[in-house]
Amino acid sequence: xxxxxxxxxxxxxxxxxxxxxxxxxxxxxxxxxxxxxxxxxxxxxxxxxxxxxxxxxxxxxxxxxxxxxxxxxxxxxxxxxxxxxxxxxxxxxxxxxxxxxxxxxxxxxxxxxxxxxxxxxxxxxxxxxxxxxxxxxxxxxxxxxxxxxxxx
Numbered sequence: 001x002x003x004x005x006x007x008x009x010x011x012x013x014x015x016x017x018x019x020x021x022x023x024x025x026x027x028x029x030x031x032x033x034x035x036x037x038x039x040x041x042x043x044x045x046x047x048x049x050x051x052x053x054x055x056x057x058x059x060x061x062x063x064x065x066x067x068x069x070x071x072x073x074x075x076x077x078x079x080x081x082x083x084x085x086x087x088x089x090x091x092x093x094x095x096x097x098x099x100x101x102x103x104x105x106x107x108x109x110x111x112x113x114x115x116x117x118x119x120x121x122x123x124x125x126x127x128x129x130x131x132x133x134x135x136x137x138x139x140x141x142x143x144x145x146x147x148x149x150x151x152x
Contacts, residue, residue, distance in 0.1 A: 026135045030070055034116035037064045042118055046105030049074055049126055060115055071136040077143040
């Protein structure tokens, strides 16, 4: 009788969703941090997505509780890329942006936003999507259609 009661209690708890796996607990912790971490200022001028995600990861450590941040992984589509043309006369041209059409540069100036809000805004501006998966935030760059370079 005790065994049947224990099994019934376990089944009831599982069906009610009261028990979480370690992976679920890590995901919930990340979801909490996304709302708890508030970044006082984000100011980007033609910054590529790699640098933006590194900034957000560092900010999650600096402004988060407990000294642990949120890991952010940038995932680019698997397709060949071609250098984007940059005018030689442009003194503000960033060589890294010229080599990578995915790094078209993010321009942004926002204040007092949560990490979740920052990810939402940055991904909208930069043509990306994000989700919490496998204990990290995965940011996916949408595929960019690049025209072939004209012959020189």
